[in-house]
Amino acid sequence: MIFLKLFFEFFKIGLFAVGGGMATMPFLYDLSESTGWFTTSQLADMIAISESTPGPIGVNMATYVGFTTVSEHYGSSFIGILGGVVATIGLVMPSVIIIVIIAGFLNKFKENRFVKGAFYGIRPASVGLICAAALLLIKNTILNIPETFSNIDWLSVINIKPLILAVVLFLGILKFKKIHPVAFLGIGAVAGIVFSM
Amino acid sequence: MKIFWQLFITFAKIGAVTFGGGIAMLPMFKRELVENKDWITENELTDYYAVGQCTPGIIAVNTATFVGYKVKGILGAIVATLGMIFPSLVIIVALAALISNFADLAIVQHAFAGIRACVLALVVSSVITLAKKAVIDKIGVVIFIAVALLSTFLDISPVIFVIITAALGIAINVKKEKSK
Secondary structure, three states: HHHHHHHHHHHHHHHHOOOOOHHHHHHHHHHHHOOOOOOOHHHHHHHHHHHHHHHHHHHHHHHHHHHHHHHHHHHHHHHHHHHHHHHHHHHHHHHHHHHHHHHHHHHHHHHHHHHHHHHHHHHHHHOOOOOOHHHHHHHHEEEEOOOOOOOHHHHHOOOHHHHHHHHHHHHHHOOOOOOOHHHHHHHHHHHHHHOOO | OHHHHHHHHHHHHHHOOOEOOOOHHHHHHHHHHHHHHHOHHHHHHHHHHHHOOOOOOOOHHHHHHHHHHHHHHHHHHHHHHHHHHHHHHHHHHHHHHHHHHHOOOHHHHHHHHHHHHHHHHHHHHHHHHHHHHHHHHHHHHHHHHHHHHHHOOOOOOOHHHHHHHHHHHHHHHHHHHOOO
């Protein structure tokens, strides 16, 4: 039953992804590998769409993944809508439950030494997980690991065009912090078309 | 009944016009919830944000749940959260359906190859921003590097890392208090 599995997987992500939308990314890579519902290159496209549309990134990604997974499973975009809804509800349900429980004693919760301690450990770990997902993204986008290691054409191991574009955009993002990510994604799309990537 | 409708509409509006989530949504929350609707004070909003960042889940959703709960209890919390996610559902489903129809065109594939390079740049830059905020002492550096390496080279679920580092954090915190 794909809906139940989808709900459960996103409930798990909602419960364990700490620190905003990007924190869901490593969990989605894990999901892609363990279920095969979508490919990692589809996931990169989903991140792009989620960053350039309104709404919280994590919610957008859950909707996108749920929609894509169920659409492909049943071969119908119409049933896919239900997949988007189920994944998103699954993602937010742990938040709703946890917040309703702690809303009554907000300050005690904030000052509790176990809560403080747990997040002292989780926060750097969460960034570590995102960093690992970023490395995977680099591998998938920039490197062409050959199937066999005989007759390697070393020039083809690195995708030079995306590498140059990524470096240029990265420097641009660092330099112009005020410019919205959508603008950079737009530049990326145009460059992709112009240089036939 | 009217208050539920207002909760839904207000959060749907915020979800529909803010890009990026998290911190990027804070000014919009302030204008709509503190100034326009007077549902919460600015201090409460700051508190919700602080707690929303250190509870699991999406920060914007956590804040919506807090405000909905304060205004109208559990049902209010649910309605506000549904309002928050409603625009995403509509927009993403429409776009995803559209894109899957054009995915085979060469020009779309070239555009997405360029976009993927940009996503890479954006993700790396957000790792740097997040690390500056979350990796603040020696233990943090060790946890960050260890998790990044282990997660890259071993096939372990992220859930395991979160549980282990939470336990580790509690142990370190308790030990620190004892030695005081």
